Amino acid sequence: MTRRLLSAAALAAIAALSSPTAAQEEVYLQVTSPGLKRVVIAVPDPPARIGVDPRGAGDFLSALRADLQSTAVVGLLEEERAKLVEVDPASPVLTRQRWRAVGAQFLLETGLTGAGAQLVADTRVWDLASGEVAYSRRLQGPATLAATMAHTLANEVVRLFTGRPGPFLSRIAFISDRSGAKEVWVMRWDGSEAQQITSHRSIALSPTWSSGGQWLAFTSFLRGAPQLFLLRPTEGYLKPISALPGVNSSPAFSPDGRLVAFASGPDGNTDIFVVARDGGTPTRLTAGRSIETQPAWSPSGRQIAFTSTASGNPQIWLMDAEGSNLRRLTFQAQFADEAAWSPDGVRVAFTTLIERKFQIGILDLRSGEQSVVAGPGNNESPCWSPDGTMLAFVSDRSGTKQIFLTDPVGVPRQITAAGNNAQPSWVTQLQ
Amino acid sequence: MPMTRVLVVSVCAAALFFAPGCSRPKPVVAPEVPVAPQEETAPEPIPATGGTAQVEPEPTIAPAQVPEAGIEGGELPTDLAELNKAGFLKNAFFDTNKADLRDDARDALAANAAWLKTHPTVRISIEGHCDERNTGEFNLALGWRRANSTKAYLVSLGIGAERISTISYGEEKPFSTCHEERCWSENRRAHVVIVGR
Numbered sequence: 001m002t003r004r005l006l007s008a009a010a011l012a013a014i015a016a017l018s019s020p021t022a023a024q025e026e027v028y029l030q031v032t033s034p035g036l037k038r039v040v041i042a043v044p045d046p047p048a049r050i051g052v053d054p055r056g057a058g059d060f061l062s063a064l065r066a067d068l069q070s071t072a073v074v075g076l077l078e079e080e081r082a083k084l085v086e087v088d089p090a091s092p093v094l095t096r097q098r099w100r101a102v103g104a105q106f107l108l109e110t111g112l113t114g115a116g117a118q119l120v121a122d123t124r125v126w127d128l129a130s131g132e133v134a135y136s137r138r139l140q141g142p143a144t145l146a147a148t149m150a151h152t153l154a155n156e157v158v159r160l161f162t163g164r165p166g167p168f169l170s171r172i173a174f175i176s177d178r179s180g181a182k183e184v185w186v187m188r189w190d191g192s193e194a195q196q197i198t199s200h201r202s203i204a205l206s207p208t209w210s211s212g213g214q215w216l217a218f219t220s221f222l223r224g225a226p227q228l229f230l231l232r233p234t235e236g237y238l239k240p241i242s243a244l245p246g247v248n249s250s251p252a253f254s255p256d257g258r259l260v261a262f263a264s265g266p267d268g269n270t271d272i273f274v275v276a277r278d279g280g281t282p283t284r285l286t287a288g289r290s291i292e293t294q295p296a297w298s299p300s301g302r303q304i305a306f307t308s309t310a311s312g313n314p315q316i317w318l319m320d321a322e323g324s325n326l327r328r329l330t331f332q333a334q335f336a337d338e339a340a341w342s343p344d345g346v347r348v349a350f351t352t353l354i355e356r357k358f359q360i361g362i363l364d365l366r367s368g369e370q371s372v373v374a375g376p377g378n379n380e381s382p383c384w385s386p387d388g389t390m391l392a393f394v395s396d397r398s399g400t401k402q403i404f405l406t407d408p409v410g411v412p413r414q415i416t417a418a419g420n421n422a423q424p425s426w427v428t429q430l431q
Numbered sequence: 432m433p434m435t436r437v438l439v440v441s442v443c444a445a446a447l448f449f450a451p452g453c454s455r456p457k458p459v460v461a462p463e464v465p466v467a468p469q470e471e472t473a474p475e476p477i478p479a480t481g482g483t484a485q486v487e488p489e490p491t492i493a494p495a496q497v498p499e500a501g502i503e504g505g506e507l508p509t510d511l512a513e514l515n516k517a518g519f520l521k522n523a524f525f526d527t528n529k530a531d532l533r534d535d536a537r538d539a540l541a542a543n544a545a546w547l548k549t550h551p552t553v554r555i556s557i558e559g560h561c562d563e564r565n566t567g568e569f570n571l572a573l574g575w576r577r578a579n580s581t582k583a584y585l586v587s588l589g590i591g592a593e594r595i596s597t598i599s600y601g602e603e604k605p606f607s608t609c610h611e612e613r614c615w616s617e618n619r620r621a622h623v624v625i626v627g628r
Contacts, residue, residue: 141486149486169489182603186492198495203603206568219571222498225598226571236493247575247599250568263572268530268579268597270572291572307569313528314569337566351566358566380566423567430490 038075039161041068041125042082042104046112056119056143057112063147064110067154067168070190072389072407073161077104093131100128108157119143123153125160135160164343164387169429172383172392173197173207173216173233174403178419184218186233189385189426191403191415197233206250207231209427210257215277216425217241217251217260228262230277234430242275242282250294253277254301254321261285261295261304272306272323285323296339296348297321305329305339305348316350330363340382349373349382349391360393375412379404386428394422511625519546520555520623523581524616527564530576532584536621540581543623544588554627557581559599560606562615567602574599581621596626 043065046057069076081102088094099107107126114120118140125135137156139149151168158166170189175182181201187194198204202222209216216231228242228251242248246264253260258277265271265284271292275282286292290310297304301321308317308328316330316339330336335353342349345365352361358378363370373379377397384391390407392415401420406412520543523536532540547553559574559581578597586592606622607614 138483139486140483145486145488148489152484152486184495195492196494197492200495200497203600205571205603221600221603231495233492233495234490236495238496238498247571247601249571263568268576268583270575291569291576293572294566294568314565335565337569430492 038072039106040077040104041074041106041108041157042077042085042099042102043068043108043110044082044085044087046110049111049113051115052112053114053117053119053143053146056114056146059146060112060119060121060150061110063150064108064154067151067166068108068157071158071166073158073166077102096126096128096131104128106134114140114143117143119146119149121149121153125157158387162387162389164389165428167385167387167390167426167428170386171209171213171427171430172403172415173209173425173427174416174421175204175207175423176416176419176421178421184216184231185421186430187415189405189415194416197231206423208251208253208425210253210277211255211427212257213427213429213431215253215257217253217262219247219249219251228260228264228275230260239279241277241279242273244273244282246270247293252295252297252304254297255299256301261297263293263295263306272304285319286326292317294338296341298341299343299345305341307337307339316348330361332361336361338381340384342384343386343388349384351380351382360391373406381423383424383426385426392424392426394424511628514625514628520625522623523577523621525577525619525621527562527615527619528573530573530580532580536581537584540584541588544585544590547585547590547594550628552628553625554594554596556596556598556624556626557585558604558622558624559597559601560604560618560620560622561602562618563602563605563610564615565602571599571601571603574601577619577621581623 045061065076068074084102085098096107105128107128109124111122112119120138120140122138123136124133127134135156139153141149154168155165167189171186172189173184173186176185179196182203182205183199184197184204184207185194186197200220200222202220205219207216207218214232216233218229218231219226220229226248227240228248229238230241231238241260242262242264244264245266247270248262248264251260251262259274260277261272261274263270264273269289271287272285272295273282274285288310290308292306292308294307295304303318304321305316305318307314311328314335314337315328315332316336317326318329319326329348330350332352336350338351340349347362347364349360349362351358354372358380360373360379360382361370362373373391375395375397377395379393379395381394382391383393390405392403392405394401395404398414401422402414403416403421403424404412404414521539523532523539526533557578559576559578561570561574578599582595582597585595605618607617
């Protein structure tokens with residue numbers, strides 16, 4: 001497999017986790033430069049306790065370890081090193097010094113208690129350099145939710161290091177044709193538990209989450225012409241929100257979830273519109289003879305990036321959320337589309353054309369620097385993880401269209417396999 | 432798992448200074464700390480800072496409703512399907528990323544207009560299609576433009592606008608499925624379908 005992956009600038013770009021909103025919290029990793037490091041954390045087996053549901057305890061520990069090993073932020077202490085540590089029951093301090101001596105920077109201690117169907121996890125994370133407790137928390141719930149408890153804990157451990165929760169309860173909505181027609185599906189962030197949401201046997205396109213995970217908007221041909229639909233995935237509730245003449249495509253929720261921007265328009269002329277999520281008459285934001293499509297709200301809600309052919313070929317433009325102050329953002333040779341703002345609002349990822357292949361570009365809005373996530377095949381539809389540490393994208397490198405994830409360490413992994421899978425949209429958790 | 436190995440190696444290369452976990456493991460030498468006599472130690476008390484949280488189940492996903500079928504959807508009546516198969520109406524083909532009509536497209540549409548004039552009750556739908564290049568969303572807009580520029584030309588040749596509906600399928604319904612120009616050029620088309628006679 002060719003690995004002409006992320007340039008150093010792109011590494012820095014995706015890895016830059018500094019978040020102004022989290023400034024008051026203690027953040028262990030301020031990754032703003034290319035020398036990305038993973039925090040080494042040791043997660044020893046909890047002491048065996050009588051009465052603890054053994055299956056729940058096993059599920060908890062394996063889910064916790066798998067989560068903590070799977071991001072660019074933390075890495076588990078290698079097992080052969082962990083084995084070297086001799087636990088001294090008489091001296092926890094000495095034991096912690098031994099963990100530090102084998103290379104652990106942090107130690108996650110969990111005590112599992114509970115009776116029968118209940119599981120209680122008391123967790124402490126020790127900063128082994130300072131000898132202080134960096135985090136402590138008690139989580140409790142039914143033993144059947146052991147994995148959910150572990151994902152919740154792993155999210156908090158990542159938050160300890162980055163100021164943003166990890167992706168372990170997050171979901172990706174996408175379009176798959178694996179059932180024979182293009183339908184909306186939702187899966188966990190690692191590709192597991194894929195569930196088919198629509199069974200309309202029509203063409204569904206461009207599912208997009210509201211940031212709270214309550215709503216999905218998507219385009220469907222189920223009534224003939226393409227229309228925009230709103231879906232409440234936990235209830236199966238479905239309603240049309242735009243049947244304007246035109247394509248009714250590429251919906252995007254405003255950050256507060258109250259508005260949906262999309263593309264439509266009569267007589268072949270596609271423009272950006274916005275409609276209230278609760279319904280109403282759409283308002284037109286752009287005007288002109290060129291194609292305007294693919295809106296994307298900035299995380300602040302103040303700007304909308306979109307694709308326009310006003311300069312001749314498709315490029316990313318910006319406007320204020322009311323439709324004023326239009327200015328061009330990208331100057332690609334031939335093509336730029338599918339703008340996606342990073343959650344911190346500092347970068348815009350987009351699909352572009354390089355040497356006759358579609359590739360993903362990342363533009364840093366502060367420096368104006370641009371990097372390219374190049375890989376084999378065509379790569380498109382970039383989508384940030386809610387914590388901004390990963391990108392999901394679609395690649396045809398395997399012969400069919402599949403969804404891949406990449407992180408700052410840069411080895412993309414394929415998370416779908418059945419049929420063709422496209423147009424990912426990622427949300428922190430379902431609600 | 433090869434992927435994990437690659438990951439670890441690259442971290443070592445990038446951040447040797449910061450990743451003590453990457454150097455070769457050495458046996459632990461216990462620091463010389465006086466060891467208290469064996470006693471049963473209770474677990475250390477948990478600082479109350481983090482609080483307690485009850486973990487709730489994640490919401491479950493329900494299948495979306497299936498609304499009643501729309502009037503525009505569905506198959507054509509048999510006689511219309513036969514009529515379309517007979518090939519009285521021609522397609523207009525387009526250049527990459529273009530929606531304006533080439534000379535061959537204008538010729539095809541002129542022939543369509545002549546046939547439509549001799550069959551004044553026939554109603555048509557013009558479907559805009561694209562090749563698989565570009566993104567799906569952009570192609571939907573491009574197909575819409577192709578369908579409507581085709582309609583505008585037929586109207587300019589004297590066909591009533593009320594006889595013509597338009598729809599874009601973008602790249603969603605390709606006629607040819609290979610991944611090269613001979614298929615792409617087939618798929619960049621305005622496809623004219625008889626929907627009423």
